[in-house]
Amino acid sequence: MPWKETCAMNERLGFVLEFERGEETLSELCRRFGISRKTGYKFLARYHAEGVEGVRDRSRAPHHRADAVDPEAAERVIGLRQRYPDWGPRKLIDWLERKAPELRLPSASTAARLLKQAGLVKPRGRKRRATPYGAPFVTAVEPNDLWCIDFKGQWRMGNGRMCYPLTLSDAASRYVLVCQGLSGPTHRSTVPHVERALREYGLPRAIRSDNGQPFGSCGLAGLTPLALWWLKLGIIPERIAPGCPQQNARHERMHNSLAKAITVGRGMKEQQEHLDRWLITFNTERRHEALGRHQTPSMHYRPSPRPYPSKLAEFSYPEDYEIRRVQPSGSIHWRGREWYLAALLRGEFVGLRPIEDGVWVLFVGQMAVGRLDARAKRVEPIRRALDIPTLH
Numbered sequence: 001m002p003w004k005e006t007c008a009m010n011e012r013l014g015f016v017l018e019f020e021r022g023e024e025t026l027s028e029l030c031r032r033f034g035i036s037r038k039t040g041y042k043f044l045a046r047y048h049a050e051g052v053e054g055v056r057d058r059s060r061a062p063h064h065r066a067d068a069v070d071p072e073a074a075e076r077v078i079g080l081r082q083r084y085p086d087w088g089p090r091k092l093i094d095w096l097e098r099k100a101p102e103l104r105l106p107s108a109s110t111a112a113r114l115l116k117q118a119g120l121v122k123p124r125g126r127k128r129r130a131t132p133y134g135a136p137f138v139t140a141v142e143p144n145d146l147w148c149i150d151f152k153g154q155w156r157m158g159n160g161r162m163c164y165p166l167t168l169s170d171a172a173s174r175y176v177l178v179c180q181g182l183s184g185p186t187h188r189s190t191v192p193h194v195e196r197a198l199r200e201y202g203l204p205r206a207i208r209s210d211n212g213q214p215f216g217s218c219g220l221a222g223l224t225p226l227a228l229w230w231l232k233l234g235i236i237p238e239r240i241a242p243g244c245p246q247q248n249a250r251h252e253r254m255h256n257s258l259a260k261a262i263t264v265g266r267g268m269k270e271q272q273e274h275l276d277r278w279l280i281t282f283n284t285e286r287r288h289e290a291l292g293r294h295q296t297p298s299m300h301y302r303p304s305p306r307p308y309p310s311k312l313a314e315f316s317y318p319e320d321y322e323i324r325r326v327q328p329s330g331s332i333h334w335r336g337r338e339w340y341l342a343a344l345l346r347g348e349f350v351g352l353r354p355i356e357d358g359v360w361v362l363f364v365g366q367m368a369v370g371r372l373d374a375r376a377k378r379v380e381p382i383r384r385a386l387d388i389p390t391l392h
Helices: 008-021 026-033 037-055 071-083 089-099 108-117 187-201 225-232 245-261 268-284
Strands: 146-151 162-170 176-182 206-209 236-239 322-325 331-334 337-340 349-356 359-364 367-373 378-380
Touching (some): 026 037, 162 187, 162 245, 162 268, 187 225
Antiparallel strands (some): 349 359
16 A cells, blocks of 8 residues: 655654654554555664665665666676677677586677677668669679679778788688788789689589679670680679669678778888788688578588689680681771671680571670670670570
């Protein structure tokens, strides 16, 4: 039963003093003050133990909260996030479950609240999503179906020089094959590290990149020396549409993790040591949601059964293709006239496959690079998947 609507402390104190006078029984006083005998005994006991302070209001908060976070666990979660700033709350908790099973760990949602309170989470802005590009890209189902390659921007090291990290990853397993700091995004500096990966891991079906150098150009089908080399190895060079990084989203997400975790070195040697440590952590320690809660890229990736060849072979085509060798001028002779293709293709064999009267699709290896239209007297770029017949 409640106390009367006056000052609760005065009522309780009045009840205790009246009882101390001994003129009324406890039952009579409880009826007069409108409380139960249990409440009366409680405040008498408090008064005798604590004096006047015993009849004051007390906090109704529980002495022990069921959802209270173990201070040591909270400290470990925050410390691990500071060590790996690209890891989310689920990955942090999963890692601690394996490495520190003795801790009473919070839930992922509570860990997220701890990180926010510690100022380790930045609010995300709304992203505008571009229209998907309709190119016939290879679907990454198994390891080595598709590799993704790019440069993760650049930054200035302690010695004042720039570092351009070249990254190469397997799309299906998210395994990072290369993370190499370079002095510039050039063909000459890129090739040795891509070749090393191809020799170590074998050949993928396709490699996807953006349109920047050394991956793309303004020439025929955007071909570059790097793309031509891949074609000779039997690898399809894919390029995303300009302004559509979501077409290489898995690789971009990996770049986001790298950007959050990287430490700027004093020079290229120290910088590479930081990159190597990050690569090992990403491949073997960091759990990936898309692979399963307790799975890492290293658990899923396996080398390709297609080994790197000892010698590059010439391009070959099916019997129904017309074959021409590109002249030193970058042109081919076809149907009584000269057709310019690209200086890059000098000395290479190209294939022509008829698709309608007076129109052929031009192939470089297994890649359709353009339409040769004899009626319009020009070589047109491939713009849509419908422009490309079934690849051999």
